[in-house]
Amino acid sequence: MSRVEFLLRRLTELERPLLVALDVDGTLAPIVRDPESAEIPTETLSMLAALARAPDLELALITGRDLRSLQRMEQLEGIWRAVEHGGLVLAPGEAPAERILTPEQREALDRFRVWVAEHAPDAFIEYKPQAVALHVRPIAETNPERAERLLEEADALARSLGLHVRHGKALREAEAVPYDKANAVREILRRSGASSVFFVGDDLTDIPAIELASQNGVGVFVQSDERRGAPSEAAVVLDGVDEVAAVLAGLLQHSVA
Ligand SMILES: [Mg+2]
Secondary structure (H helix, E strand, O other), X not given: OOHHHHHHHXXXXXXXXEEEEEOOEXXXXXXXXXXXXXXXXXXXXXXXXXXHHOOOEEEEEXXXXXXXXXXXXXXXXXXXXXXXXXXXXXXXXXXXXXXXOOHHHHHHHHHHHHHHHHHOOOOEEEEEXXXXXXEOHHHHHHOXXXXXXXXXXXXXXXXXXXXXXXXXXXXXXXXXXXXOHHHHHHHHHXXXXXXXXXXXXXXXXXXXXXXXXXXXXXXXXXXXXXXXXXXXXXXXXXXXXXXXXXXXXXXHHHHHO
């Protein structure tokens, strides 16, 4: 039995309603140098649209991106969204409420922003409502030592400013408020009334949600050339976005049959 078939068999055994909670970059969308040009393949988008309509399934996208950046990639209907690593959780059709930072949090983020603009103008920088993310993948390709040094310096600066630091693949993110994808998954489970969860993610930031899912369903880690093997014993491993797409296709077949 293939890895995909084995996983599909486990998914059919999970109690319904099943929450299908998926990370986006590296899970649905292939990783590219510049996150602004990342795309979810059209076929995958069609499958997600069909999964969102399937009875006994709840579909959620769980991403570090902010809402604007996620909505550039998909305009799906009937899905849950957790953006900014769970900083904002939205039910299908729900509009985001306004969130307010303290003057101190705003000042700390501004100072971090100024530093990255000065020291890493060639990096990809994501400005989110409550965080600044520094992506050094473009720098690491030509100068891995400088990329590593930038990550370390950004880390130290963010800490000294009282910001929370998130570590990801070729990423440091300074956050005014620490969020956690596992909390987002827990919230969606509670609010949606789903009985079990299937979570898929490819990065360090996904591990808490993978572990949560493996206690109440199935947690999958998507390996890539950037990170091989399961980071957590609880995780089932899939190889790349194509295997994730194959599992979603199989799940869809079972769910509408
Ligand atoms: Mg990812």
